[in-house]
Amino acid sequence: MSDPARVQTLRFERVKLASFRNIQSAQLAPSPRLNLIWGDNGQGKTSILEALYAVATTRSFRTDKLAQAVRSGELQARVSATVSEGEFIRELGLKQGLRAREVSLDGKRPKTLVSYAVRTPVVVFHPRDLELVTGAASERRRLLDRLILYADPQGAEAARRYGEAVKERQRLLDTRGVGAAELGDFERVAAEHGARFARARFEASERLLPELLAAFGSVTPAGLELSARYLPGGSQNPEEFQGQLRARRPEDCRRGRASFGPQKDELGLDVDGRPARSDASQGQQRLLSLSLKLAELRCIEGTRRAHPVLLLDDVSSELDAHRTESVLALLQASLGQIFVTTTRPELFAGSVFAASDRADFRVENGVVQRL
Ligand SMILES: Nc1ncnc2c1ncn2[C@@H]1O[C@H](COP(=O)(O)OP(=O)(O)O)[C@@H](O)[C@H]1O
Ligand SMILES: [Mg+2]
Structure with missing residues (x-):
């Protein structure tokens, strides 16, 4: 029996994207701890975080109109994810059309979008958060x-x-x-x-x-x-x-x-x-x-x-000594699963995470590759 007072670990076990922004299709099997997503600007890094956020919360953190995420020329963006929380496994699905949005939890339509969203807590930190x-x-x-x-x-x-x-x-x-x-x-x-x-x-x-x-x-x-x-x-x-x-x-x-x-x-x-x-x-x-x-x-x-799953977008964009320190503090303080995008993977070379606790993904022109 699990202890009800215990704080559970929540994580994305598998994620599938289709026609989401510039990503035609991608499949990820993330690490339970640190996931480093790297690539040059405009390759699709933020889009991956956006897809994770969207399938968890039904929203985007960069636009009010998730329909904008539908890949140009396509009719529907799709994200599906297997999420574990302690011993429980859930299947999340999001289909975003040019107008309508559809979400599913274990193949069924949830009662309300809020009841769906609070099941998979995700916290995102991106450069605009300075606001x-x-x-x-x-x-x-x-x-x-x-x-x-x-x-x-x-x-x-x-x-x-x-x-x-x-x-x-x-x-x-x-x-x-x-x-x-x-x-x-x-x-x-x-x-x-x-x-x-x-x-x-x-x-x-x-x-x-x-x-x-x-x-x-x-x-x-x-x-x-x-x-x-x-x-x-x-x-x-x-x-x-x-x-x-x-x-x-x-x-x-x-x-x-x-x-x-x-x-x-x-x-x-x-x-x-x-x-x-x-x-x-x-x-x-x-x-x-x-x-x-x-x-x-x-x-x-x-x-x-x-x-909560922590999504850190573009932490390296204006990295000074202060910020490096605070980002490392943030990573250490969060005990859950982390996704970080960066154009400068070398900054994470001496990371506090062991190799076994870390997965690296390279994104190039919408193609995601595990390294
Ligand atoms: N709906 C869309 N369809 C196709 N491409 C898109 C769409 N929305 C944005 N893009 C393109 O996707 C690319 C990747 O964007 P983004 O994920 O922000 O890149 P990164 O975070 O790696 O800098 C950009 O070049 C952008 O022009
Ligand atoms: Mg970006």
Whole structure:
């Protein structure tokens, strides 16, 4: 019998791609630990990570439109994967057409896409993740929402319903003004789900922040101080929430959007007492974005009781001494399966992983070859 408290290892055992971006067809039997995918720019490295991410989560990390991944001239991209979690084996399948998407779990259609996605936790880190620190607050809210998916499915459902109700309220405000009779009904529903969603966001931040401080401490030189806090844009109290919506009708009507609610949440990040977004050095911003990802991984590990698969895209693109160190720290800290793409495999020559724990793949013009 397996110990239910144990953190399971999750891994891709076999992966098959067809007509995915520039890859006509490929089959991989990855290593349980480190997989190094190397090749020159534009050969298909990121596409492999994207395919792994897509079959696990039904989404892409580089576009909102997964249909763009369908190989030019083809009608459907396909990814299938055998994934093991401890002693359990699952078959995942994704078929992405030019319009429709179809996923299967052990040959059957899952009840919901969310129930499908949380089964195979994957954390991806790519160069654009710097925006977690330098970009709009929505980037940081999305991180919290990924944690909510795993830890609090009802909170995620509340978020969806809140979004719908707020949209309806705004439509009424825009078309009929602050006196529309049904406004009160939509505000009551929005407040109920909004308060529940606000609680989910608060709880996600409570889990994330300690992990973030620990991660930042482990990848930065001593003496650099991070202060991080959750700044709520709404309220966890439905009455207060509803009162605010009501009071803000004129303002929201003028602005064309709701000025109160979790869509205004922010994660405040200060390095050495100054806002990281505008004032931290680029090196510090990189380490902070990496720390946010490490913290995300730890949080999902804790709630999901499985080591997520880690996908690191293009870690070598701007590798300086700092970044090499932090990437190695990240690799060592993650106990699960790892996929790394790089144009510079020589940087991994002295890797902490034994040869038996590592597989190298070479990608050239969409053709994947195990070395
Ligand atoms: N839908 C598609 N069909 C065919 N080729 C594509 C499609 N989308 C992108 N590509 C091409 O796939 C190639 C590989 O991209 P990518 O995986 O990002 O390369 P790498 O990460 O190795 O730099 C690029 O040259 C790109 O132009
Ligand atoms: Mg790439």
